[in-house]
Amino acid sequence: MNDTNEIIVCRDVHKWYDSFHVLKGINLTVKRREVVVVFGPSGSGKSTFIRCINRLEEHQRGHIFVDGVELTNDIRNIETIRSEVGMVFQQFNLFPHLTVIQNITLAPFWVRRTPKEKSRELAMQLLTRVGIPEQADKYPGQLSGGQQQRVAIARALAMQPRIMLFDEPTSALDPEMIKEVLDVMTELAQSGMTIVAVTHEMGFARAVADRMIFFDKGEIVEQGAPDQIFNNPQNDRTKLFLSQILNH
């Protein structure tokens, strides 16, 4: 780890589900403040890969370093890394028995020991940032999908993470709600957050991504700046996939 500008380093990462080889030697380095969009057909291992970065999935060979700390079986390392890596899920995964504000203040209070008033203040700032301060005392079940996903983003941001992982954040949303979530993500990207996002929102990728990574069959097939990927893809599989999702 000589270059401190590299915040995520993956070296030859392999993973198997029983005998099924999901990740076949992933090598990837993400720099600070970089926005990386990962895309590819379903079942290509892209979700599994970003879930390895905060060890919701365990890799079985190779090395993953996050901010200089290697992910091993040491539970303290894992918890440190998790509290610095925010994650947003496809299915939101808000805690249904807690109000919006309780969802956001829970981890800062219990993990970071931030005093109650201070974490509440921070939570209200974040809710304002994602545009729904008036929903603070409602339960997740009373919100629309788009609002829930914005709460989920605020919940992850409340831990003041250095990296944000997005695992298909708009795939479970109705079309009219996708934009409100993408707007928040765009704003986040422009504010300098390091982002790794699995998404098929090509408009978002074109507008804010620094780099795009095409995953297929457990491998990185091609990567490059959005311009190059959209206008001059090198690999046939990339061309085929892009033509399938762009021409309909």
Next chain:
Amino acid sequence: MTTVEIKPPILVVGPLAWLRKNLFSTWYNALFTFVALWALYSFLQPALLWSQTEARWGVIEANLTLFMIGQYPREQLWRVWLVIYLLAGLIGLSWGVWKDAARGFAVIGLGAGAAFALLCFFFGWESWSHWLIACTTLLILYLVGRYLPYASFLTTVCWILYFPGVFLLIAGSARIASLPPVEMGAWGGLLLTLLLTIVGNFGSLPLGVLLALGRRSKLPIVKYFCIGYIEIIRGVPLVTILYMADILLPLFLPVDVRPDRVLRAMMGFILFEAAYQAENVRGGLQSINRGQYEAAQALGLSGTLSTVLIILPQALRAVVPALFNSFISLFKDTSLVAIIGLFDVLRIGRSVLAQSEWLGTHREVFLFAFFIYWGFNLAFTYGSRRVEEALGVGKR
């Protein structure tokens, strides 16, 4: 244009409409209604006639105190009343603090207290004043609860202190002059039944939660111990457990530790019920989406914190109906303590039948026992349904 709200026609909603829709919608439906009413009348008429003429209800009146508290010393009766006042107060407090969630039980407590007061007054028994005090306490603490600061926390603490408090009040202690010890052999009747129910249920719940969590543990020793415990306990009848608690338990304990028979029965109930509670709770744990665990982990919460803050609250809320079901079931199972020589309310009934002046009053005594069990279960059911509604079980 303004819309005018018109009351619905009387035959569309309301009790009359209900009658018409459900009982008299067609000619044969009406016929069935009349046949059913006639059958009901011809079944119940002899019973009603019997209860008005032949029945010797004196057996209940003469032995009422025995039914309620068994051989508990009569001059110490005030301790039982104090337990009831405290309970009434706590229910009132919970009603004021937790509103809807406790309202069901408060309504029942208040209704039952008032009914008992009237009943006692009507029969000229002196205990009517006690019930009046209990009702008043409930109402006063309801008002207190509405304006109390830190109310939810304080109320929880009071409830937690209440159970050991009751135990101390009833059992007494050699160190407190005004609370002379009452040996457990004298506890009996409804008092014993309720104590066994409450201790059995509240004692087994934490144990059940631990067993349920242990059964899902990744550590093989913990996991197989929990599975073994649950399957062994569930594999034998309660009677066996009670015998074992009564006869075998003293063999495992140090020589100078000789828990009383009632205490041994309580331990037996706790150990037995814990296995069932564990399976109830496990059902709740399995209903929690994997995403909840992942979201908690992704935020950096440790395993313990995510279990306590995220998983258990949702899992327990999901199984509230099953927990109340076990509660009711255990309440009825307490009648089995008769086989190890304890005098619960049903066993008291049988001993009353042996009194020479009340020979042949089986019907009266067992009907009375029937109504005690049934009345309590109705109350539990009503109260628990209100709790479920307030917690939004199955919603949200």
